[in-house]
Amino acid sequence: MLKTLGAQVKEYKKASIATPVFMILEVIMEMIIPLMMASIIDDGVEAGNLHHIYVMGAWMIVAALIGLFAGVMGGKYGAKASTGFAKNLRQAMFENIQTYSFSNIDKFSTAGLVTRLTTDVTNLQNAYQMLLRMCMRAPASMIVAMAMAFMINARLASIYLVAVILLGCCLFFIMSRASKYFQQAFPKYDDLNASVQENVSAIRVVKAYVREGYETSKFQKASGNIYNIFCKAEKNISYNAPLMQFTVYSCILLISWLGAKMIVGSSLTTGELMSLLTYCMNILMSLMMLSMVFVMVTMSMASAERIAEVLNEKSDLDNPEHPDFDVPNGSIEFDHVNFSYRKGEGKPVLSDINFSIKSGETIGIIGGTGSAKTSLVNLISRLYDVSSGSVKVGGKDVRSYDMEKLRDEVSVVLQKNVLFSGTILENLRWGDKNASEEECIRACRLACADEFIERMPDKYNTYIEQGGSNVSGGQKQRLCIARALLKKPKILILDDSTSAVDTATDAKIRKAFLEEIPATTKLIIAQRISSVQDADRIIVMDDGKVDGIGTHEELLKSNEIYREVYESQTGGGGDFDEKRGEA
Incomplete structure (x- = not known):
């Protein structure tokens, strides 16, 4: 000491x-x-x-x-x-x-x-x-x-x-x-x-x-x-x-x-x-x-x-001796992944996860609370290390990359993301400190944030209070999405980040992603099936395991969990957790 x-x-x-x-x-x-x-x-x-x-x-x-x-x-x-x-x-x-x-x-x-x-x-x-x-x-x-x-x-x-x-x-x-x-x-x-x-x-x-x-x-x-x-x-x-x-x-x-x-x-x-x-x-x-x-x-x-x-206290995540600084593309592969927050203690949070995602694909991830959706995507940017197995990005194990470079190529927008005190432009430039005002405006247009920013008296120079207390939950989420887009990532992860956005705006954001950033791999975690049904494939998570993978139509035919949730949401407005609880 x-x-x-x-x-x-x-x-x-x-x-x-x-x-x-x-x-x-x-x-x-x-x-x-x-x-x-x-x-x-x-x-x-x-x-x-x-x-x-x-x-x-x-x-x-x-x-x-x-x-x-x-x-x-x-x-x-x-x-x-x-x-x-x-x-x-x-x-x-x-x-x-x-x-x-x-x-x-x-x-x-x-x-x-x-x-x-x-x-x-x-x-x-x-x-x-x-x-x-x-x-x-x-x-x-x-x-x-x-x-x-x-x-x-x-x-x-x-x-x-x-x-x-x-x-x-x-x-x-x-x-x-x-x-x-x-x-x-x-x-x-x-x-x-x-x-x-x-x-x-x-x-x-x-x-x-x-x-x-x-x-x-x-x-x-x-x-x-x-x-x-x-x-x-x-x-x-x-x-x-x-x-x-x-x-x-x-x-x-x-x-x-x-x-x-x-x-x-x-x-x-x-x-x-x-x-x-x-x-x-x-x-x-x-x-x-x-x-x-x-x-x-x-x-x-x-x-x-x-x-x-x-x-x-030293970080338990270290760069390799000779780190790789080149992330070729946004492809993702989970190879027999097991993960626990405390290694060797208790039940694994994720068990034997196996799937691969091509670069540029849009993947929906759906599951009840506690099904380990967020834990799954946290492994992609190496916020945690796997207990066993491997996670690959661009065909290489994430542990072989320089962590800063890897995280620059993987943008994560959380449901409870944070805005910092400062102007809207200053917050947006967390994604890219050298971004021009035009690039910031374009990112906001993709995230449908320009709609409310233009109505503000000072527009992009509007001051954001600490934690974003002077904007609504939906506005905060759209600003956070725009901030993530400014990084120009190879992988974009939206962790239930449109939960406070109405369905019409949610659809506009997804359409903009499809048209404007087709080469970026997009992972969308959601509770609403309407947010993921147009994805190339959907992963259904249940209790830390993959219960099914497929398109919306395929899962309606083959996956009981997905079908039950779809019927509850289209027939009476129930959400995922409510329906799973009944089951």
């Missing part, structure tokens, strides 16, 4: 080294000043030597200025190193997430990834800054102050040693109790973020069903869990301050009492006593700072593990 996180320091190594160096320099200057104060009192004030007071006073000013400079530079470089480290962590996580396959993404929740990129990185940033500054400053300050105290008077300095040992044991006990609560707290942020994300994304449903009160109580519960855990942790930490004050004041009383006796006995000077009192505060405050560093590090350990988990 430390190696994984440490690799993200990168260009901020110099700042990370400079910070503790300046911190140590600041400590040295702080430790020299009490000695100078002792010299001023003993050799200047008591001896009546004004010149010595001036000289030592000047040196004290120089030491203070050097310490001030070192402190400022330590703060500057510490901030630069920690914020840069946090920036690199976010960037590395985001870049690694982009390489994930669908199966990798399935391991993490959206809320969990958001928490890792925000709260967890912030925790680690704060801890890193504390380590660079306080973790060097506090031990150095304590060690140097202890050494100086023993140089002045070993008998009185032993009071500090006993106090440090006792206080260290007490602080360790307190921190160990608090650390277990911090480890429990940060994963709870996932629940909080999930509650917010779900509520905001589904706010229309919440308001439609008047469930604001329920959502508020759910958020309060998630927020309350974090509150309760942090209260328990902070309750333990609250003992730090009184314990520290008790120790400091006890040491001051003991040193003042014993020191006064020694001054009377001429074994200690007034200046030395002043220096010892100053070192007392330095030593014990250093221990307090160390305890705070321990708290921060403890808090960040859970975050560090969660971040490392994202960084160490």
Whole structure:
């Protein structure tokens, strides 16, 4: 884990080294000043030597200025190193997430990834800054102050040693109790973020069903869990301050009492006593700072593990050593394909799938919910890998292609496809960033999207809100189809992507495909038989298996499932799942 996180320091190594160096320099200057104060009192004030007071006073000013400079530079470089480290962590996580396959993404929740990129990185940033500054400053300050105290008077300095040992044991006990609560707290942020994300994304449903009160109580519960855990942790930490004050004041009383006796006995000077009192505060405050560093590090350990988990997760889909960059055509072949989302576990989602599709064919795929239609087409663009068998595109196994090139040649339009915030043109150019406005208009004409775009005030410069919230479901689907067409793919997959489109527009889209992109292989997943009946062939899926393949007329004669669904849809408006349920 430390190696994984440490690799993200990168260009901020110099700042990370400079910070503790300046911190140590600041400590040295702080430790020299009490000695100078002792010299001023003993050799200047008591001896009546004004010149010595001036000289030592000047040196004290120089030491203070050097310490001030070192402190400022330590703060500057510490901030630069920690914020840069946090920036690199976010960037590395985001870049690694982009390489994930669908199966990798399935391991993490959206809320969990958001928490890792925000709260967890912030925790680690704060801890890193504390380590660079306080973790060097506090031990150095304590060690140097202890050494100086023993140089002045070993008998009185032993009071500090006993106090440090006792206080260290007490602080360790307190921190160990608090650390277990911090480890429990940060994963709870996932629940909080999930509650917010779900509520905001589904706010229309919440308001439609008047469930604001329920959502508020759910958020309060998630927020309350974090509150309760942090209260328990902070309750333990609250003992730090009184314990520290008790120790400091006890040491001051003991040193003042014993020191006064020694001054009377001429074994200690007034200046030395002043220096010892100053070192007392330095030593014990250093221990307090160390305890705070321990708290921060403890808090960040859970975050560090969660971040490392994202960084160490590697895509289970890799390019071959010598990938093929040429996809000859849009032919597709499934050869004894079996597929499970979790390899070797549970029932296969797809079982012994065998069929071939010629380049340029239009293939309809129909089946009930859960019949694995989407799983089938996901294998074509290698969003998942088969468990056994092979999927071939252009006569070559999809695993032999460069993944980026393969996915450029296979356009998938999902039923719940996403539009991004920006103009219509900007959304369309996701398909081809160099597409001209004329090419975008042509793609929209093929997808029948030009009908509603032309009625908009700003036409193709109309701004689309995040997720396409200011367009209807059917309009969103047509824009997504147009976006996919701009890629000029060899294979076009429409995964129930005309479900929100009326039948007349659906027919226009299919006619445009037939006339304008005859060389593109088209796979149309649908629940309505009217959407696929004109296809060259139709594949009927049932429970992860191919139940039948043929034309509309052939399946009406030979396939019972297809015939039943056709009759229910033409005779009474039933859909596929409803009829299959009755059967």
